[in-house]
Amino acid sequence: MLSPSRFPRRPLAAAIALTLALPTVAIAADKSIEERLAELEARVAASERRASQAEQRADQAEAALERQQSSPQLVQGDNTSQTVGVEEDLSAPGIPSQVRDETGDDEEQGLSMSVYARSGLLIGSDRKSAPGGPSLTPAGPSGGYVGRLGNEPDTYVETVFDYNQRYDNGSHALYRVMLADGVTTSNDWTADESDLNIRQAFVEFSDLPGFTGAFENASIWGGKRFDRDNFNIEWIDSDVVFLAGTGAGIYDISVTDGWDTSVSLYGRSFSDYPVVTREQPGLEGSTDNLILTANNRFGPWQWMVNGMSANDNDERDNDPRAGIAGDNVAENGFQTMLAYHGDSFFGLGEGTFKAALLYGHGLGGEVKNIGADGNLTDDANTARLAIFGTTYLSPNWRIAPALLAQTSRDRYADGDRYDWVTLNARLANELSENFEMQYEASYQWMDLDPAGYAYEDGDGDTQVFESVNGGYTRLTIAPTFKPQVGGFWQRPEIRVFATWSDWDEDLNSFSNDDALGSDGFTGSEWTFGTQMEVWF
DSSP: OOOTTHHHHOHHHHHHHHHHHHHHHHHTTTSOHHHHHHHHHHHHHHHHHHHHHHHHHHHHHHHHHHHHHHOOOBOOOOOOOOOSSSOOOOOOOOOBHHHHHHTTSTTOOEEEEEEEEEEEEEEETTSSBOOOOTTOSTTGGGTOOOOOTTOOOOEEEEEEEEEEEEOTTSOEEEEEEEEEEEEOOOSSOOGGGOOOEEEEEEEEEESOTTOOGGGTTOEEEEEEEEOTTOEEEGGGTEEEEBOEEEEEEEEEEEEETTEEEEEEEEEEEEEEEEEOOSSSTTEEEEEEEEEEEEEEEETTEEEEEEEEEETTGGGBOSOTTSSSOOSOBOSEEEEEEEEEEESSSTTSSSSEEEEEEEEEEEGGGSOSBTTOOSOOBTTOEEEEEEEEEEEEEETTEEEEEEEEEEEEESSSSTTOEEEEEEEEEEEEEEOSSSEEEEEEEEEEEEEEEOTTOEEEOTTSOEEEOOOEEEEEEEEEEEEEEOSSOOSTTOOOEEEEEEEEEEEOGGGGGSOSSSSTTBTTBSSSEEEEEEEEEEEO
């Protein structure tokens, strides 16, 4: 029977339903009272459901706007040019999360697009292309990045296409595909050097009416994607944490009123590697690393836990000089992160800040790019600290300081040590509606002892690393033009810059394969250039 209690809550819906029902009642007078009331009740329920869905969409749009205004974040971004037994790191280098994530909101049905791109020249005092990149220093391959302003010689483009669809029952579906390419040449035709790649291809369902209780606000996804809760330090183009791969998961399970959790399973493939055994020397092997992640949110707090397993990875020979594969290569591991996402500048004033402490063991010893490094030892231990924020010092001056530090033991060889600390600050003075001066200072201290570790590069050559200890300094000044100034997240912009960098001579001996110590690049270097950067 029809429940009268529904009408006081939805008077408009009830009135509409009654109006629509009258012709039907007149035409079908031969129907029983029970049948007519059942039909009327169904129409009222449908009207209520549509009204509820409209309210939910309005609430979600309002919440998205509040997030965008109060705490704009950046998605993680790395583009590593060096490798020490680790996959090349090409995580998303700098699209604001409100651009990437909010494209899936209900307001944007149909096809939409978002973009990140940068392109520029980096020229040395000899008027030739100069080495560059946030991972330039010996600490770079283990995650030790420096400031990116005036330090990027590449052209990198990524484009995200979203298709959003809302169904009659209120369900929402998002399909996303992301294309990316990066080259360092300044030529117009770069097909031979292109790294064009599909970095994401997944579908996500939300607002499912069949999900109730703790799953009422949950969404499910499947495919190849970046984890939704990755985040980075934009000014040194380094992820705090980056999880990506192919798999499936469920976001936003409401365990309690103040506790949401997300659970996902990702798979990553380790490329072919040499397997050296007494019985069958020189075999080629491969394996898949499975990552089970639980990401918990308690208000501004985030607690992430990852467990991983790569079957038979311990057969890997991660040191070509060893001759016989040892038992020290990891087959399992775990990683965890505790982070705080603040809505002020460290409680001192308006702005934003984030702080995170990470720890990993075994395969989790690569704490930033989770599950991406198959050369880690069973005994690998790594801890990482990230602190950064943004604020205005005055109406026309803004600052973004950052600290990133990491310590690692037994990473690739028994007794090795990789310790480094990066201090970075981006400062900007808004001089007019279309012009500002940007400044950046970056310093990195490192103490690296590879303990004789070597690896085989893509050309089949064995690279050996030396112990080094010292500091790297970088200073940049960059006059910047843009359609409208205002905040660190305002793009597009065009910069011209001059950069001076210097480092301790000891760092030149770390490797014969990196930029430091190469001919004409041994310290006290000037570089100049121009760069554009855009996102929308």
